[in-house]
Amino acid sequence: MIATAKIEAVEAPNYLTEKHGIKSWLLTIDHKRIALLYIFGITGFFVIGGVAALLMRLELLTPATDLVDPETYNKLFTAHGIVMVFFFLVPSIPTTLGNFLIPLMIGAKDLALPKLNLASWYVYMAGGAITLYAIASGGVDTGWTFYTPFSTVYSTTHVAAAAIGIFLVGFSSIMTGLNFIVTIHQLRAPGMTWFRMPLFLWSHYATSVVMILGTPVLAVTLLMVLVERVFGVGIFSPELGGDPVLFQHMFWFYSHPAVYIMILPSMGVVSELIAAFSRKAVFGYVFVAFSSIAIAVLGFLVWGHHMFVAGESVYSAMAFSILSYTVGVPSAIKVFNWSATLYKGSIAWETPLIYAIGFIGLFTIGGLTGLFVAALGIDVHVTDTYFVIAHFHYIMVGGAVMGYLGGLHYWWPKISGRMYPEALAKAAALIVFLGFNLTFFPQFVLGWLGMPRRYAAYPPEWQFLNIISTAGATILGVGYALPLVYLTWSWKYGPRAGANPWRATGLEWQVPSPPPTHNFEVTPIVTHKAYDYAGMKEQLGLG
Amino acid sequence: MNSLDLLPPTASTYASQLNYFFWVMVTICGIVATGIALFIIYCAIKYHRRSPTELPPQSFGNIKAEATWTVVPLIIFLGMFGWGAKTYFDAEQPPPETLNIWVLGKQWMWEIQHPNGTREINTLHIPIYTPVRLTMISEDVIHDFFVPAFRIKQDVLPMRYMTIWFNATRPGKYHLFCAEYCGAKHSGMIGWVYAMNPNDYQVWLGQGGGEGSLAATGQKLFLNSGCANCHRPSGHGPGPSLERLYGTPVTLATGAVRIADESYIRECILGKKGGPVAGFTAIMPNYSGRLSEKQIIALVSYIKAIGPETDLNQPSSSGNTRRDYSSQPGIAAPGSTSISGTIPESR
Numbered sequence: 001m002i003a004t005a006k007i008e009a010v011e012a013p014n015y016l017t018e019k020h021g022i023k024s025w026l027l028t029i030d031h032k033r034i035a036l037l038y039i040f041g042i043t044g045f046f047v048i049g050g051v052a053a054l055l056m057r058l059e060l061l062t063p064a065t066d067l068v069d070p071e072t073y074n075k076l077f078t079a080h081g082i083v084m085v086f087f088f089l090v091p092s093i094p095t096t097l098g099n100f101l102i103p104l105m106i107g108a109k110d111l112a113l114p115k116l117n118l119a120s121w122y123v124y125m126a127g128g129a130i131t132l133y134a135i136a137s138g139g140v141d142t143g144w145t146f147y148t149p150f151s152t153v154y155s156t157t158h159v160a161a162a163a164i165g166i167f168l169v170g171f172s173s174i175m176t177g178l179n180f181i182v183t184i185h186q187l188r189a190p191g192m193t194w195f196r197m198p199l200f201l202w203s204h205y206a207t208s209v210v211m212i213l214g215t216p217v218l219a220v221t222l223l224m225v226l227v228e229r230v231f232g233v234g235i236f237s238p239e240l241g242g243d244p245v246l247f248q249h250m251f252w253f254y255s256h257p258a259v260y261i262m263i264l265p266s267m268g269v270v271s272e273l274i275a276a277f278s279r280k281a282v283f284g285y286v287f288v289a290f291s292s293i294a295i296a297v298l299g300f301l302v303w304g305h306h307m308f309v310a311g312e313s314v315y316s317a318m319a320f321s322i323l324s325y326t327v328g329v330p331s332a333i334k335v336f337n338w339s340a341t342l343y344k345g346s347i348a349w350e351t352p353l354i355y356a357i358g359f360i361g362l363f364t365i366g367g368l369t370g371l372f373v374a375a376l377g378i379d380v381h382v383t384d385t386y387f388v389i390a391h392f393h394y395i396m397v398g399g400a401v402m403g404y405l406g407g408l409h410y411w412w413p414k415i416s417g418r419m420y421p422e423a424l425a426k427a428a429a430l431i432v433f434l435g436f437n438l439t440f441f442p443q444f445v446l447g448w449l450g451m452p453r454r455y456a457a458y459p460p461e462w463q464f465l466n467i468i469s470t471a472g473a474t475i476l477g478v479g480y481a482l483p484l485v486y487l488t489w490s491w492k493y494g495p496r497a498g499a500n501p502w503r504a505t506g507l508e509w510q511v512p513s514p515p516p517t518h519n520f521e522v523t524p525i526v527t528h529k530a531y532d533y534a535g536m537k538e539q540l541g542l543g
Numbered sequence: 544m545n546s547l548d549l550l551p552p553t554a555s556t557y558a559s560q561l562n563y564f565f566w567v568m569v570t571i572c573g574i575v576a577t578g579i580a581l582f583i584i585y586c587a588i589k590y591h592r593r594s595p596t597e598l599p600p601q602s603f604g605n606i607k608a609e610a611t612w613t614v615v616p617l618i619i620f621l622g623m624f625g626w627g628a629k630t631y632f633d634a635e636q637p638p639p640e641t642l643n644i645w646v647l648g649k650q651w652m653w654e655i656q657h658p659n660g661t662r663e664i665n666t667l668h669i670p671i672y673t674p675v676r677l678t679m680i681s682e683d684v685i686h687d688f689f690v691p692a693f694r695i696k697q698d699v700l701p702m703r704y705m706t707i708w709f710n711a712t713r714p715g716k717y718h719l720f721c722a723e724y725c726g727a728k729h730s731g732m733i734g735w736v737y738a739m740n741p742n743d744y745q746v747w748l749g750q751g752g753g754e755g756s757l758a759a760t761g762q763k764l765f766l767n768s769g770c771a772n773c774h775r776p777s778g779h780g781p782g783p784s785l786e787r788l789y790g791t792p793v794t795l796a797t798g799a800v801r802i803a804d805e806s807y808i809r810e811c812i813l814g815k816k817g818g819p820v821a822g823f824t825a826i827m828p829n830y831s832g833r834l835s836e837k838q839i840i841a842l843v844s845y846i847k848a849i850g851p852e853t854d855l856n857q858p859s860s861s862g863n864t865r866r867d868y869s870s871q872p873g874i875a876a877p878g879s880t881s882i883s884g885t886i887p888e889s890r
Contacts, residue, residue: 065730070727070728070729070730070731071727073730074724074726074727074729141726141727142724143724145724147684147685147723147724149683149684149685149701150684150685150724150725150726153684154650154683154684154726155726238700238701238702238703239701239702244685244700244701245700278590278599279592279597279598279599280599280601280602281601281602281603283602283603283604283605284603284604284605284608284609285603285604286604287604287609287613309687309696309697309698309722310685310698310700311698311700311703311705314631314632314635317631318628318631318632321624321627321628322621322624322628325620325621325623325624326617326620328616328620329613329616329617329620332612332613332616333609333612333613335579336608336612337604337609339579339582339583339586340608342583342586342587342590343582343586343590344586344590344599344600344602345586345590345599346590346592346593346597346598346599347586347587347590347591347592348592349587349591357583357587360579360583361580361583364575364576364579365576368572368575368576369572371568371572371620371623372565372568372572374623374624374627375564375568375623375624375626375627375628375630376627376628376630376631376632377560377561377564377626377627377628377630377631377634378561378564378565378568378627379627380631380694380695380696381561381691381694381695381696383696383722384687384689384696384722384723385722445549448550448551448565449548449549449550449551449691450551450689450691450692450718450720452689452720452721452722452730453724454724454729454730455720455729455730456729456730457730457731458730459718461548503595503596533598533601534598534601537598541596542596542597542598543596543597543598
């Protein structure tokens with residue numbers, strides 16, 4: 001960064017400066033600009049979902065329903081769930097960091113299908129607009145799970161509009177997944193063999209497979225909800241001759257793998273961060289790569305563990321239980337390999353590493369409590385309680401969001417060409433970690449005590465733990481707001497970043513920051529494995 | 544603000560078993576989590592980057608290490624699975640002799656019907672040291688019957704009987720929750736379970752009733768709804784005799800064999816069992832929509848009451864005929880419905 005002035009003097013146009021005007025953004029087919037469009041989209045939805053969560057936590061400060069009435073509370077947790085799952089977590093890393101980085105990491109000029117990429121953003125926004133209409137025009141009170149026959153026969157809220165919105169956004173997911181698969185197969189630069197790819201790409205490949213195989217099932221399920229609700233065709237409602245548990249099978253056939261759509265990209269980010277900030281190859285590269293694939297495959301075989309108390313037979317419950325434990329194995333492999341990578345590394349405590357370590361910590365707690373809910377006997381007691389809420393927030397928020405924020409900081413110099421304020425960012429990362437644990441750890445205790453989820457009111461003896469949780473949520477809110485402020489600030493005022501501020505391997509660091517529109521002036525020829533710090537030490541100025 | 548309780552009361556035989564399993568899990572997972580955390584903190588301090596251009600020695604993996612942390616977790620996980628599955632499996636089937644109580648869930652209340660005709664709303668009185676079996680059905684959406692102190696939870700579905708059982712061990716007043724989101728007043732669909740000494744329970748039961756037992760109500764319905772015209776005790780009517788039917792296998796015209804349990808009888812009344820009984824013609828009118836769930840419960844209770852004495856409490860919920868209750872450990876043998884050897888745990 002000593003040479004900042006010189007770099008500025010000879011600056012060539014980059015993807016941000018080459019074209020100007022609103023039209024150049026809304027009609028862009030540049031994967032990097034589309035990634036930024038998505039960042040705007042998902043940040044907006046994250047704020048909406050976050051505000052709903054904060055209102056819920058404020059309501060739960062006291063045992064009685066005083067801040068909002070129960071109907072409003074039900075609409076709040078529904079809005080929170082729908083927005084956060086379908087409009088933030090599922091698209092979060094793939095559509096932003098994935099979109100931005102996949103072509104750069106494999107040495108390509110763009111994704112294989114740039115127009116499809118832009119189309120996916122419009123479909124996402126259209127689905128989002130319809131869902132927001134449903135929420136703003138009176139709300140939906142079914143929970144994000146849309147359980148039948150409540151959603152199809154009994155609810156009087158805007159279920160149909162919300163279902164259409166989610167149906168649509170599913171297609172943006174399918175388009176993104178398809179685009180990534182084609183790109184990774186077809187556009188790898190010469191020498192970029194499968195086993196030279198950064199692990200970020202392996203995890204995105206696995207994610208994309210889950211997206212294109214799972215999402216159509218969600219679409220079909222929502223369509224059937226619509227058909228029953230709007231036309232009264234009996235599918236799920238027993239009064240119309242349907243089966244309400246059938247809905248749960250179909251819903252979880254998508255929605256359990258969807259958890260892996262959320263967490264796998266984050267795992268890919270963490271592999272990159274751990275490698276960069278310990279300056280070592282990820283220990284057991286092949287095992288980490290294939291554990292992503294294993295998670296994607298096994299993730300499709302465990303949906304029945306959501307229905308242990310829904311009248312599942314003992315034997316199918318046992319099958320789903322043992323399969324759920326097998327998913328734990330590739331997850332454990334990742335955690336051990338990341339930890340082993342740190343061993344004898346050169347560990348730099350920069351913000352992205354704090355997020356990565358935070359990820360490992362929270363994901364480990366989320367994973368270990370997953371062993372509790374996979375156990376048949378324990379699950380019966382804790383399912384539909386705050387234990388499950390805490391468990392999946394440790395995975396989906398503790399895991400996925402930590403990975404997202406860590407990745408956003410790590411690649412921010414590449415995306416914006418600017419550095420973020422390091423001290424403030426470190427403080428924010430620690431605040432997020434602290435606030436998260438304070439919010440969700442007490443919920444494990446509440447769940448074991450028996451506090452059911454989706455309760456606007458609760459017995460007074462549980463108030464103390466709820467107050468701690470709400471206090472934690474407030475701190476977490478501050479932790480999430482800080483990056484929003486300082487990253488926006490740094491977009492204009494942050495110090496200029498060089499092409500490779502972290503001295504990291506990876507093709508994305510060999511192009512200027514921000515990269516030119518077509519990424520590479522000449523197609524790179526790859527001669528190194530991923531994370532080959534020793535082999536690239538002259539180039540990186542190490543040793 | 545009330546006293547700070549961090550653990551739920553333990554008030555059933557199953558709750559004690561589950562606590563033990565739970566705390567073993569907490570211990571194992573606590574050790575693993577602490578170990579990983581300490582290792583990462585150790586690395587972070589010991590291998591802190593000394594200069595911006597530092598290049599640490601590279602290592603790429605170790606097949607023995609990979610094999611270890613693949614196989615060891617797998618073995619531990621399988622152990623956890625086995626223990627969890629055994630706990631669940633052992634507790635799945637009730638002992639042969641149970642006190643049977645009906646539960647009706649509806650937006651947003653629990654209605655309980657005791658066999659003697661006593662009704663209660665949002666409370667459930669039960670005797671301790673007696674296996675209690677609940678047969679539950681919803682009148683609208685899916686609900687879920689959850690008593691944390693007993694560690695039991697079961698979805699209550701519309702149009703389908705679900706059963707759950709427990710053996711309470713400590714007298715007391717315990718929370719009852721609906722655990723499956725069911726609409727506007729979901730968090731108001733709560734109540735209390737009163738676990739009482741058996742004598743107190745009998746006294747309490749004596750205060751209720753009034754309308755006569757469920758079976759008596761059912762008998763009146765059986766006569767008034769025209770059932771008795773065809774289902775004659777002699778078996779010479781157009782329909783099969785229902786005496787001594789309950790709990791016995793029935794062969795349908797399709798060849799399928801069903802056990803005549805609560806679910807089967809309910810399906811017969813509503814014309815959902817899939818064709819007539821072998822040797823009979825399908826002439827029975829469909830009572831779907833003409834009888835309330837409560838009336839159906841009364842009819843089922845009546846048909847149970849005229850069933851064979853020995854099989855009076857044959858438990859089954861899904862028509863599964865392959866259960867063997869006698870060989871399961873931890874479940875009282877027929878006739879020994881009282882103390883099953885578990886001492887209430889103090890915490």
